[in-house]
Amino acid sequence: MADVQTVEQGKIAADKEKMPLLVVRDLKKHFPIKRGLIQRTVGHVRAVDGVSLSVDTGETFGLVGESGCGKSTTGRSILRLIEPTAGEILFEGRDIRKMGSAEMRRMRRKMQIVFQDPYASLNPRYTVRQVLEEPMLIHNLFSTAAERKKRASQLMEIVGLSPSRLDRYPHEFSGGQRQRIGIARALAVDPKLIIADEPVSALDVSVQSQVLNLLDDLQKELGLAYVFIAHDLSVVKHISDRIGVMYLGRMVELSPADALYSEPLHPYSQALLSAVPVPDPEAKRDRIILQGDLPSPSKPPTGCPFHPRCKDAKDICKTVVPTWEEIRPDHFVACHLYS
């Protein structure tokens, strides 16, 4: 993947003045597989296997892929909630993987996460106020309880909930409301980057758009950057500036959102896109059905990992790993069809 780095580095060099907020280089997370008498490590699940991306301030980066492709692991590895195996994670130009635990904890103010499951992500024993004040307590943001309460009320208003319900418990709220609370919690520390890990996939469709709109509004107001993780393209379509498509722990395509939607290059992206319902009934698009199941990341196929399910697979796909190339400006793809 050497060329990945050179390409990304070239891009970084070009934007010297405008340093991206977050740069991830060749991120890897391998989970060991232990077997046998002495629990020897016999192999690895390559959950994330060399992912690179960058996010600018105020930008939304969509990360898309099927369940199990490693996108959530990528998101959590970026925050070091899961300790990555290898790679660089530069936040504001500094590698957070090299930070000690105290420094890392300070750094966490700047990058937050919103989880998928609004039921599991809020401590059922805390009132909403406790949930929202917890980050303030952790980072000593306010010295008095009154200030904290004021801030908590503010946060409630920001996410569109009534401050009068601060002393309720999470289970007294609906799923969408809980997700708002989750967002408010993330905002409590004034982050610059929020990793939204499928924040709406557990919600009803009608509620989804409310939450998405909220996120969009917040971005505009607060200048937040998002890494928006989703398993289908329809959700990220409107919100994302750029989109990365992941397959089996690797990035297979990365491009501006419009470019991806108008002209997906990778057969996998095409397949994903074909599943997105199109508002314009005139536009005709063939539905591409993916064959077979997602292979096990512990035993990825040789060559291009996608080849067993690819409709356009050639002989070379079975043996040679395709390189990561910038086919168009800012449009990267790893596929033999374009080399």
Next chain:
Amino acid sequence: MISYIIRRLGGSVIVLFGIALITFILAYAVPSDPARMILGQHATLQQVDALRKQMGLDEPFIQQFGNYLMNIIHGNLGFSFLQNLPVATLIGQRLPATFQLALVAWLMELIIGLPIGVFMALKDRKMTDHVFNLVSLIGISLPTFFVGLELMYWVAYRANLFPVGGTGGLSFVILPGLTYGITGAAYYSRLLKSSMVDVLNSDYIRTARAKGAAPLRVIMGHAFRNAIIPVITYGATDIGALFGGIVVIEDVFGYSGIGQMAVQAINNLDTPIIMGTVLFAAVFVVAFNFIVDLLYGLIDPRITY
């Protein structure tokens, strides 16, 4: 599977090693000189020292423990100070009696516990359930020797239904077994109840009921068979512990089992017997835990190793 078994066996060996180590430390710490105990109070200091040397008691702790382990590996559990026989022989002599009592005690628990458990599950949250719950908790809360003494007095002596105490055939085992059954059955009934309630509330039982299957059929055919799995697990561990000897009850009934020998050895500080019986009992517990784990795989197809 094979590597799982081997790994589990390895774990068991480690556990047994730990037990041997802890018992050895305990025995080592006991403030009594084995050589003096063997030779008696009038032996001269020279005699005692000579015996200490012969027994290896003057060696450093590690070496003594090493010797002890080597002896265990060779099946030698040591030599009783007071009974002048190898501990292994003494345990062997009492093995049949202990096994007999263990089996009967276990069966008593099942005979008393399981029907009550089924009954409690069917009457879940009703008044009768509360009553049975109370009764079963009373069973758990009773001191075993209290139950034993009362049974001995009323059932054996006054009603003259069983021998009053001692060791012999099956009739000698019934009352000690019943004592254990009374105080131990509640664990089975409560376990079976809670797992049966879970099963009875599960979708497939509802389905079976909806299809019109007769209640008893549902209970015995579906619920009981599925609910019995945790009971079997507990039962196997339980009987493993029972095989190691039932300390107090054997003593109450004057039953010559391994538990009684252990109690006598403790009163007399006959450390080789104490250590031997502890290790012996532990072997059974560990072995039955092992069997339970393997059984689990056979009973429940969802479990893989």
Next chain:
Amino acid sequence: MATVMETQNGIKQTLAYPQKKPAPRVWRLLKAYPLVFLGGILVLGLIFVAVFAPQLQHFNPNQQFQNGLSAMGGPLPPNSTFVFGTDDLGRDIFSRVLFGARVSLEVGVFSSIISLFIGTSLGIISGYFGKFVDTVIMRLTDIMLAFPLILFVVALVASLGQSITNLFIAIGVLGWAVTARVVRAQVLSVKEYEYVQAAKALGASNWRILTKIIFPNIIPPVIVLTTLSIGNNMLLESTLSYLGIGVAPPNASWGNMLAEGQQVFQYAPWLLYYPGLALLLAVLGFNLLGDGLREAFNPRRVR
């Protein structure tokens, strides 16, 4: 609480929130599990007797009365002077039963605290930090659980020497393994909740996560376990006294009163009955309470 279930579906989020406060948890618990009530009464009664034993006593519990023995030297049955009768040393059983409550409760509580402390600490460490530490601690619990329990306590007391402190230690050390197992399992499951991840993402320290998030979650099962173990340990004390290594004389515990009583039960059954009944009620109280609490904390059963 139907709202909770329904609001899982986001569409119904606009449903009215219950204006009326739901019935108090305690009351609902009582209705579903009346036995908890009985358990609570028994435990409170025990604590009352233990605390006010000096006020309730008829005589000094350790005093041996010349007129407390029959002409043959046997114990006296219950009479107007000695309402529960006397024991084989001419002591007042009523007063001894009162003071026995103290000792038995002490043994039950202190030894449970010891096992609670060791078990919870090791369970948390094992569950939270995992890896090598976990392997070692779990192996240790395996060893503890495979020990024949009574033999272990007896051997331990024999080595340490007979004293009430050593009794606490021996019984306490015996019980930690079960607590550690339960706590570890609970930590493992709590650790996976996303709100723990969220706290970590917020920069909460390990210590904060342990104390503020994980610990509150392991309290309910530990309370249940401890309640049950207090009763069990009181029972174990009586067994140890039966074997002659219980609380040191002359102080009364129900255990050693029973141990004395079992020697004379054929002609002086009151020596067995009064402390036996007291012990039964006390242990039963803790068992009922623990059992009820388990149901109360069980999210599947009480809502």
Next chain:
Amino acid sequence: MKINKKTRLLGVVASVTLLGAALAGCSTQPSATSQAPTTPTAPATTGAQPVYGGTLNLDLAGAFPHLDPVKAYDTTSYEAVLQFYNQLVTYKGATNTIIPSLASRYTISPNGKVYTFYLANAKFWNGHPVTAQSFITEFERVLNPVNSSGGQGFIDPFIAGSNAYYSGHAKTISGLKSLNGGKTLQITLTQRDPVFLYVLAMPFFSAVDPTYIAGHSESYIDHNPMGTGPFYLASYQPNQQWVLKKNPHYFQKGIPYLNEIVFTNNSSPSAELLHYKQGLTGLLGYNIGGNGIPSQDYLPIVMSPTYSKQVYKVVQVATQYIGLNNKVGPTANVKVRRALEYAINKNYLVKVLGGRALPANQIIPPSMPSGYEAKLPANATYSYNPALAKKLLAQAGYPHGFTTTIYCDNSNPDDLRITEAVQSMLKAVGVTANINQSSWGTFLTNNETGNQPMFNLAWVEDFPDPSDFLNTLFNSNQRPVNNSTMYSNPAVDKLLNTAANMPAGTARDNLYKQAQNIIMSQAAWIPYAYPVFTAAVQPWLKGYYLNPNQVDPLQYVWIAKH
């Protein structure tokens, strides 16, 4: 011998002196029908002629630890060996009189050093005849250090050449001679020994078959006896049952009466009592040297109008006492010790023992043929007087008492009860005593350091001579093992050493009395009780009597029709 009073299993206790003892005229039959037998072979009994046949069932608390006479030194083994083996001499009925047994007669030389035994015509169960060698082999086994026999100290160095044999310097014991083609055994002593015949009555010195001994391993012999006794071991299931069958060729004609004795292992005193009440067992308290009626079964027996009539009692030649440390701690002060003597109510302690004892006022028990004083001097006499005790304690410098520890062992519930009662009495005079209870082995190990401030113990005499109590327990050269109170008084030492070399008689007795008076005035011990041995015997079991020397009468008893 130092003994825990009611220990069922003495186990390892050994003594330089003689176990079991003379108890002339002290056997009592307070309530029962037993009479002292007139002859050993035909004990007089009221009523009918002896009946042959039948099986006697008995409960046995533990296994027989040893069936090899060389090793039998605990009370259970001791008695078992007496069923299987015979000695040169034995005790007559319930008395302390020595009568011939396997030796049909014996002579003692005028200087008291040479004993000549003329052997009876007896055979082992395997048909081999008893010869002088049968005894010589046994004496050699007792002296062989390999066997660590408790009997060694009783004959070494008293038999000529015994020490040389024991220490390996000689291949034979020079003092033992087989004469007259093995029909006569001659034993030569190094000095006059008035208790030697008692020694020979001990099971250690039984006749064994040399060829059997040579042909089997020690551990085999220990479980499979081969003797001349009235019963042989027909079968046994370890820890369950021992079946003894009548020896039809027993050298004493006409006995035994019983066909079979079945011992069933049963360690539960409650079960033992109920078995007896059900009539399943012939007697309660079989183990004469040990428990007698288990203490917890005693009251139910004596409180019952029926069963109390079946109780046999005998005062043992033994003293139960609280030892006071004469060397360290507050009790090193003689005033403190004297104060404590007044603090103990001995009548109450006897009551606590259920009446199975007599209150004690001196070291020598009344059952001892000599040395017991009907009246002690005033300064050696103590009566229960807590007020005086407090006053004396204040004078001694302990107006508020002190804190100390009483040691006792755990082999019998009585020990703890007595210790608790003593604790309570001490509390009444301001002395706080903690109880340290441990196993017999631990207690002994600890006792023999001479550091226990106070301890509850009993001494059972080894032979009927006051020296066994006074010299063994109070001579300063016996510290700390036997003299574990660390008593030391040159005047007493001098009296004891002088008396040891004197011929028996009043002059010697008086020296012991003088010594005891001094010891009692210095309050080295608080002797509190002389124990009484008890047994309950079914009315249909005839011919039973209690001999204080642990010689049970099973070969003389018979089962009447019932």
